[in-house]
Amino acid sequence: MEAITQLQYAFDAPLGLGLLWLAWRTLACQDLFEAVVSFAAFGLLMSLAWVRLDAPDVALAEVAVGVGLTGALLLAALAKLRSSKMNEDAAGQLGKEGSEVGRPQWLPLVVLLSVAAGLGHAVWSLPLYSAGLSPEVALHLETSGVSNPVTAVLLNFRAYDTLLEMVVLLLALLGVWTLGGTARRPEAAPGPVLDTLVRLLVPVLILVAAYLLWVGAHAPGGAFQAGALLGAMGVLMLLAGWRLRTSLMALPLRLTVVAGPGAFVAMAVITLFIEGRLLEYPPQHAGTLILILETVAALSIGATLAALFLGSRPQDLENR
């Protein structure tokens, strides 16, 4: 046991320090592109940390959403930033990207150190062992309809939180569309390698997403991970130049995007009238209902994330 513990510690120190170092690189790097790439690497290391901390569901979500989608969004934004700046008067504008990373400023540094010290002391003072809510989760897991405790919490015990979260995602898309997006640069045609890769990957990704969705009931996985994978697939397709037919981009897209939160709200209303309480599933049908919700949610999340990457409202793009 000693050797294994020593081995774990040998793994933890580089991982923890690596996280801090990559975060510092992200925040202090002169070149913005390097900063974004460091952030993606930071996210990958975070996924490793989640695995180390026995949180495989979180690891999957982090890799797909935190690294994949957020990384893609950052890179796309950076590209648009640079192309728009090259149209501006270059004097002084481009230089601003890296110029302020100079001497550390004393007042914020004091803030940083005192905040870190106070929080560190607070964390350190916590009891060594604490069951948290795991006894309650374990107690009710059988009647929840699934056997993966994280899925049970997300889709049953605290399903209301998930409902709100889906609305937040929808709201973000609504916000991006409201702001009107930005002018797209003319894109280079994808080379044959990217095109073939996408054609090969899309069916594989669909299968893996479906698997993640199905297996989420009893193993790490679930709607968010599957949906994020579908979103990543959507981003790949967009990068390879695929576009939906115009007729599909208006109401059908909106319906797909609304379907996730809409299904939750519909389920909420139905359970309200059947059981008298919001989102209380009848125990014998809980598993099925959760699977239905997860499927709709995964499709909706995938569409929303891909649409977030696309940026502008699809019909606006067609009108240029």
Add this chain to the structure above:
Amino acid sequence: MSAAFAYALVGVGLFSLGLYALIVHAHLLRKILAINVMGSGVFLVLVALGGRTREAQPDAVPHAMVITGIVVAVSASALALTLMLKLVAETGRAELPTHRRE
């Protein structure tokens, strides 16, 4: 020290680093990166301290909270990036204008 506390302290460190960068940097993309790093720090504190159970399985509720948090973070980031690009299109600079006195 147990792994739970070690990673929680790393989380505190990330939160503090992100806070410093948020205050100090003027460029909006850097501020958005800083917010994301801070968020990761908070998530790390949430999950790491959930591993203090005596059994092999950690507490699942913080995991669910962090998954929720990750989705909220990407939503906020997407919105922030779009707003930043609109601001650049409008003003030519990816920084917040200093508050003019009226």
Add this chain to the structure above:
Amino acid sequence: MGAVFTDIPWGVGLILLPLAGGMICFLWPGIAKIAGLVTAFVVVLSVAGLGWQILDDGVYHHTLGGWGAPLGIDLYADGLSLLMLAATALVGLGVSVHSSGYFEGEYSARFWPLWLFLLAALNALFLSADIFNLYLTLELMGLAAVVLTALMGGRDALSGAMRYLLVTLLGSLAYLLGVALLFHNFGSVDMAILAGRVEASPAVRAALGLMSAGLALKIGLFPFHFWLPPAHASAPAPVSALLSALVVKAPFYILLRLWLEIFGPLSEGVDALLGLLGAAAVLWGSVQALRQTRLKLLLAYSTVAQIGYLFVAFPLAVAAGLTAWSAAAYLMLSHALAKAAMFLAAGNLLRFGGHDRIPDLDRVVQRLPLSTGAFALGGVAIVGLPPSGGFVGKWLLLEAALSQGRWGLVAVIILGSLLAAAYVFKVLGHAFTQASTPHEPRAVPASMEWAALLLAMGAILLGFLASPVLALLGIGDPFVASGVGP
């Protein structure tokens, strides 16, 4: 009739209806305006239904998913929640009516789903009893508010929205870290359970600091107010009304709940600090308001000042809890109605004259008597002249301060009212005089004027209804601090 009426799940409906309405508006922009107005109206009815239910059966308690805390999430509504929900519903209806005339075409299609999601978030926030759930409602509310601020574009609105977004995200993260510390210290995120388990520890103190700072950022308490004037002034007028009236009150409501349930007995020193910052906000905000030449900026700085009054209640509540907290609640309600009315009136003036420069208000009294009246009545409530809700609130606050001999705070409250009178009458003075250059008036729909006026009359009406409102406030004893303590 009573039984059927109270069986309807009004509380839950308050959250689901705006969500459904928002999604409908998103899917079918053609019917957005109608759907929005209908939803706003039904929300008012639902709050009335909930109120009836609470009067009949006592506090509203709904265990979501049937699990109950600590495993599940609980909804909870007592007198304080009910009044906040009522203020939200009434201001919401007024703003909805006003917006139906204010926004056209593409802007209208974009406004309604955003507004309805904001409404859902507000209702969900006032009904929630779970601190992690509150984080989600805060984020939903914050993102919706940011997009609404930037709705009509323009350099000021975009930068105001961007600054607001960064501030609100920072506040949320600080709040969430506090939630993490509380959860890992006591094993629950339910407020009632935490109230029973909390005891002094470094983690609780850190959580207190984090959550207070995070929420103070979102409320706009001095010195964290820097984002508020640019955002509130550059947003479209109905949005400014929502921001000043409701969006800054929601985080204060959360802070109040946390204080009463969890942090109260452990807060020596912090309440004095909050009171000091509140006093500074009152004075600084009022002085800045006086200096403004643009109407909406004046109103925004006035909001900064009015927020200060809410925080003055913290040090006073140590010995005179019920009076001080009732004062804060009353001031919240009165300010919500009055400031919304004033911003809507300012919106009418903007629509009318094409500008909101105070010196050029060009005999608005003649041209837009209803809007000027709305502004004047709202101003009366802000200043705290009798009879108005503001008067009742400030009277209670003064009572609490005088009974404890806190002469400094008494002076601040009175001085703040004098300064408020100064800036309100400054605007009204210009409204009665002719400007140096005449302006071509545009028509303002009557519905927009009436929306502003009715909200302002509501603020005055609050002054007459002090007894019943305070009685409603007491349902469920929200201001009796639970947990450890005297």
